[in-house]
Amino acid sequence: MSLTGTDVLPEHSAADGPPAGGSLEAFGYRQELHRSLGGYASFAAGFSFISVLTTVFQFFGIGYSFGGPVFFWAWPAVLAGQLLVAACFAELAARYPISGAVYQWSSRLSTPSFGWFAGWIMVLGQIVVVGAAALALQMVMPPLWSGFQLVGGDPAPLSPTGAANAAVLGVILLALTTAVNVVDNRVMSVVNRVGVTAEIIGAVLIVVLLLNHSERTPGITFHTAEGSGDGVLGALLVGSFTAAYVMIGFDSAGELSEETHNPRRTAPRTILTALAGAGVLGGLLVLSGLLAAPNLTDGHLATDGLSYVLTSSLGDGVGRILLADVVVAIAVATLAIQTSASRMLFSMARDGSLPFSRKLSRVSPRTGMPVFPTVVVGALAAALLLLNFGSPQAFLAIGSTCIVMLYLAYSMVTGPLLLRRLRGGFSTRGDGVDETGRPLFSLGRWGVAVNAGAVLFGLFMTVNLAWPRTSVYDPEGGHWYFQWFAVLFVGASVVLGAAYRFRVSLRRRTRAGSGTEMPG
Template sequence: MTSTPEKTVAQPVTAPAGDFDADDLSDLGYDQQLHRSLGKFASFAAGFSFVSILTTVFQFFGLGFGFGGPAFFWTWPIVYAGQFLVALCFAEIAARYPISGAIYQWSRRMGGEVIGWFGGWFMMIAQVVTAAAAAIALQVVLPSVWMGFQIVGDDPTLTSTSGASNAVLLGSILLVIVTAINCVGVTWMSRVNSIGVVCELVGVIAVILALFTHAQRGPGVVFDTGVPGQQPGYIWAFIVSGLMAAYVMVGFGSAGELAEETRDPRRVAPRTIRMALTVSAIGGGLMLLGALMAAPTLSEELAIGGLPYVLDSVLGSFWGKVLLCDVAVAIFICTLAIQTACSRLMFSMARDGRLPFSKQLAHVNSRTGTPIAPSILIGVLCIGVLVVNVGNSAIFATLASVCIILIYLAYLAVTGPMLYRRFQGWPHTGGVDAGGRKLFSLGRFGIVVNLLAVLYGALMVVNLAWPRAEVFDPAGDMPILRWAGPIVIAVTVLAGIACFPRGKEHPKPVDPAKS
């Protein structure tokens, strides 16, 4: 069956939007099984909470500053510009293929079944590890709020034996909770996520105001290369510091993962994909600038303490703990959003019979309208990844870092074939939605934007995977970890080859040349 996602003839709106959405999905070869109840804000919240700047900037500020000094700030707008090119491509294709399992579905329609399968496989593995990494961040926050959260031992340091064990315990509890929420249904998930996003937005605004009202230096600080800049090869240090922004600004396409549960997804998803990234970039950029302006010192102490060190000096103990509570909420919704996106991706691949135990993973509960088995499996897998931290926290930290490479490879599995299809005339028409309104399109700028997105993605994969001892093995205890990027890519590809459904005809084949 060849997909025909674009409607070239305007149709008057004579039926509820949900009916049109179900008809759209039917045109793409699928029945409406998931409950379609998400609106514009819930769609935006899915992408924003995946990025979760309050969580990630809180975690990675020291990484960027430690390598590039205050001038590392400029890596933020650079990465945003590159990711926005990707977001524009995603927005255009999301308008034409509003299907769960976005990366998988988009890449197979652009590049065929093999590329599509590996695009989905890369994204799924990355999301499992990323969800585990988000969950373990509770250990950095909760014991600082109240030592009663240090249930195992008395040393909350993540690299200590008791800290690592407690991190696994807290992270596992969080994963059980978010798994339960996902099993209850998308309505409850969206309610919890939306409330959490509001709390995070309030927290981000509060942090920005606190930092700017306690500034000790002007915005010109972003031109200071700092101590790293006094060493030979600052450009190299600047490139390494850009890993911070690269780690943060991913996951903005989650609105596409929930397309089958979103009302009017052809119009809503393209808009919320761009908005989730842009709001995150603006908020995160202001947090970075404010932190550099308000920091008590620009010495190595700031590289070690990061944003928590700045906020503690600005807010004091009480308000600092209040903010930590908000960061804990951000970690919670970030984990929830990642697990939700991953469960929809797994469901979409299983529905096409492309995974082991596909029948069970593709089953949708008739009452909740959600695929329960994928949520449970992902929760179990995430807890399994967490356990690695008990044995060696350095390995866990490295896995959490290099899994971002898989996300960028999954993005390339969409933008690369899309560029090739553009040279063949894709999209063949501008397309309209069910109400006769034009779909989002890059028009004559499509090839240029797409080409730049591919070049940016390829450069970022190289940058992220480059074997750097100072990033992946700073203690020098395990030299092999510096090669973690290439190793993880190779292992993921080999595992994918082993799991690839050979000899099984796709039940809903597509012809990329006609998509």
Template sequence: MTTVRSDDAELQEFGYRQELKRTLGNFHTFAAGISYISILTGTFQLFYLGFAQGGPAYWWSWPMVFVGQLMVALCFAELAARYPIAGSIYNWAKRLSNPHVSWLAGWLMLAASATTVAATALALQITLPQIWDGFQLVPDNPTNAVILASILIVFTTVINACGVRLMARINSAGVLIELIAAVIMVIVLAAFAVRGPEVVLETHGTGEGNSLGYMGAFLAASLASLYVMYGFDTAASLGEESVDPTRNAPKSILRAVIASFLIGGLLLLFALMAVRDINAPELGTVGLQYIVLDVLGPVVGKIFLVTVAIAIVVCVLAVHTAAIRMMFAMARDNNLPGGQKLAKVSARFQTPVLPALLIGVFGIAFLMVNIGQPQIFSVVTSIAIILIYLAYLLVTVPLLIARLRGRWPLDTVEGQEPRFGLGKWGLPINIVAVLWGAAMVVNLLWPRQAIYNPSPPFHWYLQWGAVLFVGAVTLVGFAYYWFVQRHRSGVLADHAHTPTEAAAVPEVR
């Protein structure tokens, strides 16, 4: 049986000492990965977008995204088997490339995770008022979305500040409820089907007027699936708090992706087969919430919507948790302002409390800046996802370069063989992962008015908002690092395994 001492060997290679308490088991790490993806949150949050842009045939984007993201997940699983460490994306890039690339990967992932906290919390607006109109606190929907999201972020901030054990218990319970509800929902919708699976061949004329025909409409609709299937690296980011992470993290990553694909795909398929009127305008505005209430009636339908609300809560909790680990990982390398304070682990709660508070404050502040904006939902979500896909590329590209140079696998911990490897399939899988990631970044960034500025007021800066924001985050962030922070970078003495190991980590050159 793997001991805590052998679990800590990876940390020692990175020059860190064990500070976070190892309390998470196999299901906890799986729950963290699948709750970040969150089948019910993503499908209920964004079905309307996919259907409005591509009609029922948008369903095919779900298996397409699964295949692409599975390639990325396989690369991450191989890395997690060797380096299950907090701030996984940041530390993997550091191992594979150089400090500059790793800082940018960590920065993009941190900005993405903090933004995703806000973006995901907005999903409550689509669900809670459908359950009870008392949740519509103010008449204006965008403003009400911000209020509900802010309340949720306060909750996740408090839970995360109280330690990983409490977070894991709530998250695991929520994931269990979500999975059971999703499976039951699939079965019930299948029982009420009024048409066959050929419905997914219908386009509803969405390609008309598009310069690329239905392909253009489909690529826009695919954003609804791209927005869902990511975040599986969270299982590895909790590696310093997990027992036997080199075994559990790779399995959790792959199980989270595969389970999400199977359950989510069936849910979307049977929903399209069960809705009484496939041409109902509410499918492109309200989405799955409308289908559940339409098919199951108000009483049973609202019971299922309650489970969707629970899924949203644990999803935001998981995203918040991942953002904290990224901030902690970068701070203990003194790669963020105030690194000493940000990396401090509470003796009472055994977790970095200050990052929990800062992520919560940023999430709420980000929402407040955008209050009253009708485009907030799609723009905020898009920005977060683009940053994550870019951060993923800053791992898969250096990994591919290492393979091509014959430098992979890197040295492993002495006496410990990796629990997961891709073998001869590693190179083709890695190539597909890079090509997929690059293509989807372009697809996500494309300044479509239908996505980024679908309703008045129409302004060029709203349509190009994702490009402008992502560019600003990348350039301004890296400029700060290059001229200021990189001169201070290095493992802080309080967090170093030994004084002599607080220097650089070996790099692939």
């Protein structure tokens, strides 16, 4: 918890550079989380949040249905933009290795109030991401074995029975990940590392096998979907959704900084390597799927995605084995995202910035885990899955909303960082060394250019993802709330956060006037 004993962020300005010393106490906090994660565990946290197998299998159909094969080219474009963001985050992770990365960075670069909103938007987005990741089981478990279609009927994720079954499978998974996440961070780390290793091996095997079963040349990626009236630009804008869904969460290495050995050196490297590795591997998955698909026009790619390609191109035996590996990847991704969200809740709560802060900031002395935040994240994510029972379109609404929230939160870090640079308040010269005695990661003279690119890309993608396209968010028509779901959810989140902040401010002024101290 905060050493200051107040309900505000311990003061420290980005203009001052990182505080002297490498300990957490230098930032005004006690070391309560157990510091036991190594370099590969830190990499695994970022890679498993991104989880190329989870999100490519989950959203391949969306990109293909609206863009056709040309949607592949949105992948390198999004990867390049996100690498700009990741480079900025790597600089901040080296200087502020604290849990609640986005919240902490934004608060120190701007004001505590602005940083609070960045953290608030980020944690809400993360909770929705947990639910969306758990829903991905529906894309692979019924194709793996029909017995996993517990509800019965059509297993297609957007059908009524498929959507209901996705919610059931998702709730079961969330119960398991919550249990793992409260046991011990060493157990969580082992599960994460084993899962990520299996995911990388499985993804490489899928790429190699699909390329060996290619039915066409890479030139097919210059074609749009038949009958598309939006042209290449429209196809790329909507096709970018798949890449945008995949390439988030690389900041997880920063979220686990307080649990990582040598975080000033480890976190920046793993933020960049996790994103770059996942980006390259995911791009190859998309390309190999397009090349190996038995048919591009029979509708299966748009509805069944890569699961269809695996089982039809590689045969049921090999295809099912690889689908089992995807199930592992989805489970580990859900675990990692829940871990990241719980650390964000914990970080904000120990500054007294959330309701029930005392409980949310409590760490088990035995396990070193913030138990209550983990349970809250799991419970809220499970509650969101109930939307899938009401309408299959909730699946897409949930996925789109969580991504918009995260891109907006990222921009609330890169924006203030750019303003600091332009005002000369963020200098990386002579600002210290990491735990090994080497200079901290720095963009040097490229800082302003990279940072400006990151801001422009983040804002563009936020608008692109949230744009209320009827064909994307309300294809059946007549459901305006689905068409505007992302905008409404972000707006409601800001209003709710503002109402809470106003209530807290009013209580603080009332207590100050009466001479009583508001508890942290």
